[in-house]
Amino acid sequence: MAVLGFALCMIIGSDFGSYISSMFIAWGFVPMICSFASYSEKETKAFSYTAIAFAAVYTVLIMVVYFAQLTAVRLLELSNQASQILNYKSFGLFFSYDLLGYAFMALATFFISFTIQATTKSDKWLKALLLIHGIFSVSCVILPMLGVFKADMAGGDLIGILVLEFWCAYFAPVCILSYLYFRRKQ
Structure with missing residues (x-):
């Protein structure tokens, strides 16, 4: 639901909704990865633990970025320099x-x-x-x-929205297929 909420918020231009949805994606991602790990076989445990560690790092970074957007960037009068660093839309440090x-x-x-034992067609799609x-x-x-993203980049907002909508279209099936995978495992 958070991925679909994020896609919708991007389309309607709700930064607040996009940031909140992104936080919910992060909060849901770690349990999803841990659930996959709980079903992994002994020989794939190293992959599981690595995935859990990377999921945790992802969540910390994302929470720092979007919490800053919803608090400091949205609620404070930032200097131009602070805004360039903190404001996600400036393609500065927090965007990176x-x-x-x-x-x-x-x-x-x-x-x-690598931990998924793909026994069905949907499991094979999920794994891929x-x-x-x-x-x-x-x-x-x-x-x-490489400095590809710059604040004065022509069409930067539209490019960003299109890339993120593509990601949502890609990741929504991952969420659905994961749900089906876990339902079968129970």
């Missing part, structure tokens, strides 16, 4: 932290994919989607280092 957080999310999905999602980690780390 956000991407770093999503790199850890992608790494968590990559590693947890989680594995492929791991590839996003590379771009999430490299693009900020």
